[in-house]
Amino acid sequence: MVIEEARAAAFGAVRSLTEALAAPLSPEDQTVQSMPDTSPTKWHRAHTTWFFEEFVLGDFAPGYAAFDPAYSYLFNSYYEAVGPRYPRPGRGLVSRPGAAEIARYRDAVDAAMVELIDTPAGSKAAGLIELGLHHEQQHQELLLMDIKHVLSRNPLDPAYLDQAAPLPGTTCPVEWIPHDGGLVEIGHDGDGFAFDNEYPRHAEYLAPFALASRPVTCGEWAAFIADGGYERAELWLSDGRAAVVAEGWEAPLYWDRDGAGTWTVFTLGGRRPAADDEPVCHVSYYEADAFARWRGARLPTEAEWEHAVAGAGPFRRRFELDGLHPIAPRGPRLADSVGEVWEWTVSAYSPYPGFRPAAGAVGEYNGKFMINQQVLRGGACVTPPDHARPTYRNFFPPSARWPFTGVRLARDL
Amino acid sequence: MVIEEARAAAFGAVRSLTEALAAPLSPEDQTVQSMPDTSPTKWHRAHTTWFFEEFVLGDFAPGYAAFDPAYSYLFNSYYEAVGPRYPRPGRGLVSRPGAAEIARYRDAVDAAMVELIDTPAGSKAAGLIELGLHHEQQHQELLLMDIKHVLSRNPLDPAYLDQAAPLPGTTCPVEWIPHDGGLVEIGHDGDGFAFDNEYPRHAEYLAPFALASRPVTCGEWAAFIADGGYERAELWLSDGRAAVVAEGWEAPLYWDRDGAGTWTVFTLGGRRPAADDEPVCHVSYYEADAFARWRGARLPTEAEWEHAVAGAGPFRRRFELDGLHPIAPRGPRLADSVGEVWEWTVSAYSPYPGFRPAAGAVGEYNGKFMINQQVLRGGACVTPPDHARPTYRNFFPPSARWPFTGVRLARDL
Amino acid sequence: MVIEEARAAAFGAVRSLTEALAAPLSPEDQTVQSMPDTSPTKWHRAHTTWFFEEFVLGDFAPGYAAFDPAYSYLFNSYYEAVGPRYPRPGRGLVSRPGAAEIARYRDAVDAAMVELIDTPAGSKAAGLIELGLHHEQQHQELLLMDIKHVLSRNPLDPAYLDQAAPLPGTTCPVEWIPHDGGLVEIGHDGDGFAFDNEYPRHAEYLAPFALASRPVTCGEWAAFIADGGYERAELWLSDGRAAVVAEGWEAPLYWDRDGAGTWTVFTLGGRRPAADDEPVCHVSYYEADAFARWRGARLPTEAEWEHAVAGAGPFRRRFELDGLHPIAPRGPRLADSVGEVWEWTVSAYSPYPGFRPAAGAVGEYNGKFMINQQVLRGGACVTPPDHARPTYRNFFPPSARWPFTGVRLARDL
Amino acid sequence: MVIEEARAAAFGAVRSLTEALAAPLSPEDQTVQSMPDTSPTKWHRAHTTWFFEEFVLGDFAPGYAAFDPAYSYLFNSYYEAVGPRYPRPGRGLVSRPGAAEIARYRDAVDAAMVELIDTPAGSKAAGLIELGLHHEQQHQELLLMDIKHVLSRNPLDPAYLDQAAPLPGTTCPVEWIPHDGGLVEIGHDGDGFAFDNEYPRHAEYLAPFALASRPVTCGEWAAFIADGGYERAELWLSDGRAAVVAEGWEAPLYWDRDGAGTWTVFTLGGRRPAADDEPVCHVSYYEADAFARWRGARLPTEAEWEHAVAGAGPFRRRFELDGLHPIAPRGPRLADSVGEVWEWTVSAYSPYPGFRPAAGAVGEYNGKFMINQQVLRGGACVTPPDHARPTYRNFFPPSARWPFTGVRLARDL
Secondary structure (H helix, E strand, C coil): CHHHHHHHHHHHHHHHHHHHHHCCCCCCHHHCCCCCCCCCHHHHHHHHHHHHHHHHHHHHCCCCCCCCCCHHHHHCCCCHHHCCCCCHHHHHHCCCCCHHHHHHHHHHHHHHHHHHHCCHHHHHCHHHHHHHHHHHHHHHHHHHHHHHHHHHCCCCCCCCCCCCCCCCCCCCCCCEEEECCEEEEECCCCCCCCCHHHCCCEEEEECCEEEECCCCEHHHHHHHHHCCCCCCHHHCCHHHHHHHHHHCCCCCCCEEECCCCCEEEEECCEEEECCCCCECCCCCHHHHHHHHHHCCCECCCHHHHHHHHHCCCCCCCCCCCCCCCCCCCCCCCHHHCCCCCEEEEEEECCCCCCCCCCCCHHHHCCHHHCCCCEEEECCCCCCCCCCCCCCCCEEECCCCCCCCEECCCEEEC | CHHHHHHHHHHHHHHHHHHHHHCCCCCCHHHCCCCCCCCCHHHHHHHHHHHHHHHHHHHHCCCCCCCCCCHHHHHCCCCHHHCCCCCHHHHHHCCCCCHHHHHHHHHHHHHHHHHHHCCHHHHHCHHHHHHHHHHHHHHHHHHHHHHHHHHHCCCCCCCCCCCCCCCCCCCCCCCEEEECCEEEEECCCCCCCCCHHHCCCEEEEECCEEEECCCCEHHHHHHHHHCCCCCCHHHCCHHHHHHHHHHCCCCCCCEEECCCCCEEEEECCEEEECCCCCECCCCCHHHHHHHHHHCCCECCCHHHHHHHHHCCCCCCCCCCCCCCCCCCCCCCCHHHCCCCCEEEEEEECCCCCCCCCCCCHHHHCCHHHCCCCEEEECCCCCCCCCCCCCCCCEEECCCCCCCCEECCCEEEC | CHHHHHHHHHHHHHHHHHHHHHCCCCCCHHHCCCCCCCCCHHHHHHHHHHHHHHHHHHHHCCCCCCCCCCHHHHHCCCCHHHCCCCCHHHHHHCCCCCHHHHHHHHHHHHHHHHHHHCCHHHHHCHHHHHHHHHHHHHHHHHHHHHHHHHHHCCCCCCCCCCCCCCCCCCCCCCCEEEECCEEEEECCCCCCCCCHHHCCCEEEEECCEEEECCCCEHHHHHHHHHCCCCCCHHHCCHHHHHHHHHHCCCCCCCEEECCCCCEEEEECCEEEECCCCCECCCCCHHHHHHHHHHCCCECCCHHHHHHHHHCCCCCCCCCCCCCCCCCCCCCCCHHHCCCCCEEEEEEECCCCCCCCCCCCHHHHCCHHHCCCCEEEECCCCCCCCCCCCCCCCEEECCCCCCCCEECCCEEEC | CHHHHHHHHHHHHHHHHHHHHHCCCCCCHHHCCCCCCCCCHHHHHHHHHHHHHHHHHHHHCCCCCCCCCCHHHHHCCCCHHHCCCCCHHHHHHCCCCCHHHHHHHHHHHHHHHHHHHCCHHHHHCHHHHHHHHHHHHHHHHHHHHHHHHHHHCCCCCCCCCCCCCCCCCCCCCCCEEEECCEEEEECCCCCCCCCHHHCCCEEEEECCEEEECCCCEHHHHHHHHHCCCCCCHHHCCHHHHHHHHHHCCCCCCCEEECCCCCEEEEECCEEEECCCCCECCCCCHHHHHHHHHHCCCECCCHHHHHHHHHCCCCCCCCCCCCCCCCCCCCCCCHHHCCCCCEEEEEEECCCCCCCCCCCCHHHHCCHHHCCCCEEEECCCCCCCCCCCCCCCCEEECCCCCCCCEECCCEEEC
16 A cells, blocks of 8 residues: 555665664774763664564564563663663663674564554554654664764774765855744644644744844854853853863864864864854853853744744755765855754743643653753754754753754844 | 931841841851752851942942951852852851851941941942842841751751741632633833843733642642652653652652651751641652642743732732741632742743843842743742742752742643 | 779860860851861760760769760761761761750760769779770860861961961981891780770881981972972872872872962961971872882881881870971981871781770771771871870871871881 | 794783683673773773783884874873873773774784794893783783673673583582791792782791681672671671672672572673582672671781792692683692682782882882782682782772682681
8 A cells, every 4th residue: 555655665764774874883883872861873773673662563563572572671761651771871881782683673673563564553553653763863863963972082083984075165144034023823733743842833922033044153153262252251151150160161062173273173074174164063052152142142032943944934954974064054044054053042941831742651752851951943964854844842951062053143123 | 318218227127137037046057058059147147248248338338448358259159250259069168257257247337338328329329239138138038948958957856946836727729710811911010129030021922721729738748649659750850750769859858757657847946747738848840840740730830820920919928937837828819828938830940031131240140040940939938028029030940949949730721 | 092083183184185175166166077087076075975975874874864865876976886876977067066065065974974983883994984085085186187177178277276386497307217127026015005906916027127217398398399299100109199180189288389489388377388397297198108209218117117116215295285286306316206297107007916806886996997098107296195105006098188197208228 | 943932822822812712702792891990802902912012012123113003092001101091981982993903903913023022122022021921811811800790781691601500519618727827938939920019028927827728608608698797887897888888789799689589690601590619709808808707707918828828739720711700619728729719818908028110111010009909819710821829919999899809718826
């Protein structure tokens, strides 16, 4: 049947991309966990597989026998309703199953899934399968973020992949795109897939505001540093100042000066000079906020952001295996620069009015993280194709720097 | 002049209350810092004095010579613009100046202030003096919160003061007070004093909701515990669950079971059985949120709370030196129970649209804390008289339990 | 009876000295615990009292009723056999009982003790009473060490007492006093009081060695610093190097440079310039060991030290309330300089061959600490009179710097 | 030439054994660092190779070019004189060079070494080469200790190798072998290789003592546990008690109860029941000391141990790749049981009288660790053949449990 074939194709496409992303990595690379926040590549490959085994095959494929009963303990991430799980900070201590065994695990689950999809039970499970694929896409981005952090801890600065050189910079001055505000609607309208945290669509009242036409660039960030940005306490939130001192931050994560004093950035293609026109990336909320104060501007709310972007017309997102680093805007329109770096908003990650978590264990997917995090919008160069949308709510703690996070400024009008 | 006399009287009233609150405490009591979040009593007495010396006398009283130049370093809390300061976690290590010397410091500054108030320069400083008095009122509440924590660490359970026994409980069933929502205004309108974080008054759009007529009681909380509330992971935010496990929480702070298994509470009057009808107090945001989920309800937003309370007519707040513990509501109306415990809201502490911090060093007062905190509303039995108002935005991290924090539930309609 | 009178007098003398040492300290001073290793003054005053109550009055005074039953929990230091105890790191959190209440506690126990001493039961308890007095003398020294640390944390550098200026330095060149070694005996012979860890007297074989005639001076230490002593990894034990880096050590504890770059020392009389000829004090074992390596020498073993000092003839120790800081040697003989600073030895604190701890709970006094500590010998200017002797084994972890610790060098011959 | 051939053969034998020990391990296994004390297998393989490159080829092979100049930074362990080094706790974060690349590194260095050995320069370097081989043997044992710890952190309890089942237990009652003591000599006499810390041979005086004929067994340890050994504070050193509480120790490392309550041990061959007669292994000094106190015995000094064992005649040590777990004694003589587990002594690791570290950077090999460690004697089933001898001084901190550590008791006579 046509629908099932489409489903099987979508399933295969997502599952294959995960393996393609892991392919350049050795078994050793896939084993390392560089900090409690990151996970080994082979864990991501296994966990995304476990998601289908636990939530789809276990409930919908009659007689399905787990590939290895111990995997439910090893590869559950945080689903309390499913049972106990191996502690997150220890994921890098588990050398077995190895990368090759996990490939066998993936193959076995894929085979069972493809068989299931083409059945009435598979149709019933279609919603969960779709969720599982979006879940896997999130882990594709995490895999890239995490392995970048792993490789960065190696003093040899090894590359994940040869990468295309950055495009020659197109210098775009910031333009402030004005919006009237008023009573607007944000949130997903139910047309196509969305996570539970994007619902319900609801009204918000906005004062008039302007949004920058493009993200802050590396060149601008270097000027902030040169102006003492990291030392001037008056620019920082109190917790931000404490983080600067405790962590010794002097520049974005992955920035370093070379022998001549030039700023370099570590990318998935290795270390190279920072290009003035490319968006700054790997800054915390604290840094984004301090930079905005330095510029006499502020960060947007998520409602301002969504309202502005949803009204900006369709935009094309980029995802290139040999270009996993943010690039300078293609032009002056909002749509020319959204999607290269996640953009911090001033909005704490909270439930929308009327929010209801999904039923069952997958209800733990989003809701239980609605504290101590800030919303980010837009997507990044490492976000898989078709995964981001204007209503998408990404979230990280304000101290996080290993995601591909950048800054778009806003102003009151 | 009448205005100056009124100012001097207001000044004297606030300053005297601080000393009255410290009076029951020995020099030893006043020296202890029980955790980095708390400060010694004698530090509060000195810091509030320093505030007037630094921000008022130093700028407005010509020829004023600092009581002791070292105090600017010792008693600055967090004003980066003023200069370096003694590290907060070490406040309990400084035995000198002692409690008596700090009394002399207060007397000297008070004398200079009273002299200043009655001059044209004093009139110019009137706004800062008013800020200083509201600042001191905040520290009066902190003094009580902090000394309660200090005394609670003593295995002898000593009392701050003999306290009146709790009033006989009046059992008030919860009523759900409905509100239509729509486009409403919140924030201070400039009539009377308010902190900068209460401005500007602005529009928010609210969906229909209901607010509980009274806070959650100790009896209801005991039922939550008995139903496994602290063990059931599905009720908790992820960070809340982690706090429960890491801190070993099994009940609100200051609760303990006596030999017979009855819940007791440590109060400023010592330890006694928890009364079923009194509001539960000293719970974190995490606990408040888990309780709400257990009851099929939620916490209100700060806009909902302010809209509902501002419309509920005038209410009387209580502040009795021999009754510094929350008491059961006097009746079924909202105004009969607001002001006994600070009420957690689901709103993260963020700037209002158009927020501008005050000019100068006092601009650090509020703005730089706008991250990682939740807003609380209403005031508590330890909040000084005339200090709270419906637009008041108190804030603490979601893990805080030593403030007098309680829970009022809300529901969607 | 004469013996009982002498006992009562000895008891009174020791007990009074404790109160005399505490007299210059305010209630606030007596409350602070500056780190887990130190204890508040009022705790020392109470704990030494509890020792008599628990080990003497409780067992030997029929019908004695505890002053306050809770004190056994509050003031037990580490005697597991006695029962549970309040955690050591929290001693500074307990403001009550206060300094005055503890004076009453001391008076009550003293009265009961004086009554007991003059009875047959008191004679039976004579050994435990003597132990209790030596125990209290140890705490007199701890009280001084600890309050020095407390006051040093205060940025105002307050003084415990006005102190006599250091004597004009007498420059004594080091002489190397030779010893043949061979089979020698060390340990206490049972004539007069000794702790259990000084027994049994036993044979040790020593190779020929020489011992320095005086301790290392501040002037020599300043030369060590100037020669890069704290930066040169090759001079340090591996754990010592790690401590230097982790703690940021650049000089002995309590040393600081003044505006002109001169080394100053914080003393119980306040801060003043370091005198070239006075013994260096407040150095860790790691620093002592590194200094010795820098000088091409080594630290002595405790057997070498005891053999040399026991053979050096009688020496006079100094203890002056207005001179609680080590002074330069009075002359070139060993006996002219022993007793100003505790002298680190290369010997780990281990049981002597045939060691047997004392019976009962007081057997916990010494034996259970025989790991992770180095032996120090000689006594310091803060060691009470009549408390030190050539066989005395003091001990601290190699990282300790707040005791009055110094360095005497040795060499192979 | 014959000598060179012998040297080349010895070199090849040691180097091959390292690779044979690593052969059962996957690249993932070889990457993991399970705690700061352990190192990844591939790091051990590289570091032992670096030792020859840095200390031999660099100085003695003219024109030798480093395989990769970055390796000096990556694979230096702790030689400060050589230059900066990658921080130890991060060894598990470095995925590249991988296991295969390190094999190439080993091959290249081996080829250069074999070429060098057969030259006059190689003869000059003979002492350093011999040191390098003994160094590599130490790392062979570390490799086995460390990978056992790594595999133990995996909830699947994976095996390093199939292992022969333990030999049927031979129940040997303890006999107390008496020794007269007196003036004895210990330390190496220079006949054959020894580390610098085994010199100089020197006199020690011993009181009469007895040494147990065999180590403590698992059966005896189970009785200790059953008698409340881990809960009875009076049996423990103070630091030991603190470790028990902080770490939650209830049994030796790698012990666990199965569903039926039987004690099991995790071995390099997987998990199996503990055999009553096999020596207990993986206990800390604290546990060894507490067990001795429970039995009314004590641990031997290193001088007692060496004197007794050196006089016991030649003994055969066992090293079997499929039997890397301690086995029950072959008979009642001392020589029938020494060498299965390292035996804790009461002696702190200190320099022998007259100790001089080796010249140059290799002088850091032993001397700088002479603090905070206890001496262990005898060797274990994972100690390579020909690596242990009666004068050998192994050392670990008293809290270490991941080495193959056991207990042999002593008594005063």
